[in-house]
Amino acid sequence: MIDTREIKEIVFPGDDIDPGNLKARNGMHRDSEGKYTSQFFGVLQRGEEYIDVVPFNGSYFPRRGDKVIGKVMDVGPSMWTVDIKSPYMTMLHMNDTPWRTISGDIKKFLTSGDYVYAKVMNVNEVKESWITLKEPGLGLRKLEGGHIMAIPAPKVPRMIGKNGSMVNMVKDATFTRIVIGQNGLIWIDGTPENVIVASEAVALIESEAHATGLTDRITEFLKSKKGEINGNTQ
Amino acid sequence: MGTPSDKKLINENGVRLDGRGDEEIRPIRITTNVLERADGSAFMEWGGNKIMVAVYGPREAYPKHTQDIEKSVIKARYNMAAFSVDERKRPGPDRRSTEISKVISEALSAAVLVEQFPRTQIDVFIEVIQADAGTRIASLTAASVALASAGIPMRDMVVGCSAGKVEDRIVLDLSKDEDNFGQADLPMAVLSKSKKVVLVQMDGDLSKEEFGKATGMVLQATDRIAEIQRKALSEKYNIENLSESNTGGE
Numbered sequence: 238m239i240d241t242r243e244i245k246e247i248v249f250p251g252d253d254i255d256p257g258n259l260k261a262r263n264g265m266h267r268d269s270e271g272k273y274t275s276q277f278f279g280v281l282q283r284g285e286e287y288i289d290v291v292p293f294n295g296s297y298f299p300r301r302g303d304k305v306i307g308k309v310m311d312v313g314p315s316m317w318t319v320d321i322k323s324p325y326m327t328m329l330h331m332n333d334t335p336w337r338t339i340s341g342d343i344k345k346f347l348t349s350g351d352y353v354y355a356k357v358m359n360v361n362e363v364k365e366s367w368i369t370l371k372e373p374g375l376g377l378r379k380l381e382g383g384h385i386m387a388i389p390a391p392k393v394p395r396m397i398g399k400n401g402s403m404v405n406m407v408k409d410a411t412f413t414r415i416v417i418g419q420n421g422l423i424w425i426d427g428t429p430e431n432v433i434v435a436s437e438a439v440a441l442i443e444s445e446a447h448a449t450g451l452t453d454r455i456t457e458f459l460k461s462k463k464g465e466i467n468g469n470t471q
Numbered sequence: 472m473g474t475p476s477d478k479k480l481i482n483e484n485g486v487r488l489d490g491r492g493d494e495e496i497r498p499i500r501i502t503t504n505v506l507e508r509a510d511g512s513a514f515m516e517w518g519g520n521k522i523m524v525a526v527y528g529p530r531e532a533y534p535k536h537t538q539d540i541e542k543s544v545i546k547a548r549y550n551m552a553a554f555s556v557d558e559r560k561r562p563g564p565d566r567r568s569t570e571i572s573k574v575i576s577e578a579l580s581a582a583v584l585v586e587q588f589p590r591t592q593i594d595v596f597i598e599v600i601q602a603d604a605g606t607r608i609a610s611l612t613a614a615s616v617a618l619a620s621a622g623i624p625m626r627d628m629v630v631g632c633s634a635g636k637v638e639d640r641i642v643l644d645l646s647k648d649e650d651n652f653g654q655a656d657l658p659m660a661v662l663s664k665s666k667k668v669v670l671v672q673m674d675g676d677l678s679k680e681e682f683g684k685a686t687g688m689v690l691q692a693t694d695r696i697a698e699i700q701r702k703a704l705s706e707k708y709n710i711e712n713l714s715e716s717n718t719g720g721e
Contacts, residue, residue: 251627251664276624295622324529
């Protein structure tokens with residue numbers, strides 16, 4: 238098989254970037270003279286309108302409107318403290334859940350160790366953030382069963398693909414249910430065999446996120462794994 | 472330093488003890504992502520120096536009073552292993568390592584865009600496994616690689632080198648004997664693109680001219696070292712190092 242993969246242009250912190258006629262978006266630092274330099278060690282991604290530096294690694298910083306997967310770390314009288322793999326813990330208030338909660342006994346709805354798929358409701362100047370489960374139509378919920386995987390947050394867009402093409406391909410081929418949080422946590426549910434194949438696919442996407450021709454590679458990978466997949470959707 | 476010795480550090484032909492010329496640096500090798508648990512890591516071999524660096528964070532700063540509401544705090548910890556030097560070093564922090572931790576933290580803070588994540592800390596653990604002169608700039612150079620591999624936003628990479636005066640000559644990158652028996656040692660670190668100085672220390676005496684010459688030599692060397700840093704970082708992402716391309720078979 239001919240290896241047609243190529244690596245996108247790699248940049249290092251401090252490298253000059255010439256956006257040309259594109260608009261500089263993420264991962265660049267603008268100095269006082271208006272010159273752009275890379276903030277990260279990562280790849281340069283030129284889109285139709287924007288140019289971004291996509292780091293190879295890095296932690297997640299909550300932004301309003303992001304849908305994330307979090308792990309409940311602590312239960313208070315009226316709030317849960319949730320870890321969203323960010324430097325800062327986030328909070329989930331009992332009034333932001335779809336349940337009829339009463340202050341003092343919210344443990345029966347969510348306890349430490351549970352995972353939730355939630356939306357970032359608010360982030361303030363000192364990076365405190367609040368998440369919510371109360372928004373219909375987005376599939377926000379407590380995640381029951383399934384398996385959790387983690388990838389670096391900057392690789393999430395690659396994992397999802399254009400309009401969800403990448404993740405949908407994995408979902409369809411492996412008969413699993415997959416939820417991806419913007420923060421890099423991934424929830425996979427299905428029969429054990431299928432979850433294994435799906436998680437292998439996720440690991441492959443993660444390790445080659447900086448190469449081109451990824452979609453073809455994943456198609457091929459999923460085809461090769463067809464024998465291992467259980468056709469039952471559980 | 473300045474210990475009287477009859478050891479000839481540079482011979483008549485201008486060749487140093489380890490066979491180097493005045494402006495030659497010792498061989499450097501850097502490997503990244505050597506530690507599974509850390510967010511970013513690097514292992515550096517610089518001549519006889521062997522240094523491991525692990526970066527964790529940014530994460531919420533503890534104890535709470537160390538938090539800065541406006542920026543992230545970089546906490547570098549330089550530690551020498553008991554077996555890293557000829558005579559056993561008493562383990563634990565001492566005057567010297569506390570000072571080095573401080574200057575490294577400050578040098579790295581100049582490079583990292585600390586304003587982006589208030590209230591957090593970035594831990595940089597530096598373990599010197601084997602010491603052979605110039606460990607502070609070697610640590611700093613390696614720490615900068617580890618930070619980049621951890622995906623921490625930076626203005627620029629930090630790169631350092633030392634110069635010094637041995638047998639009345641200004642030479643680059645002192646070795647252990649030259650450091651111990653030479654006349655001066657000048658470790659210096661800069662931001663690799665802008666050449667802004669983030670660390671200079673001096674042990675011994677240099678005249679104004681000598682100082683100028685030494686810093687000039689260091690500045691030149693940093694370009695070469697920066698190239699090694701970049702190679703080390705991108706190595707893991709080469710086309711050859713992508714996962715095996717045989718997914719068709721099995």
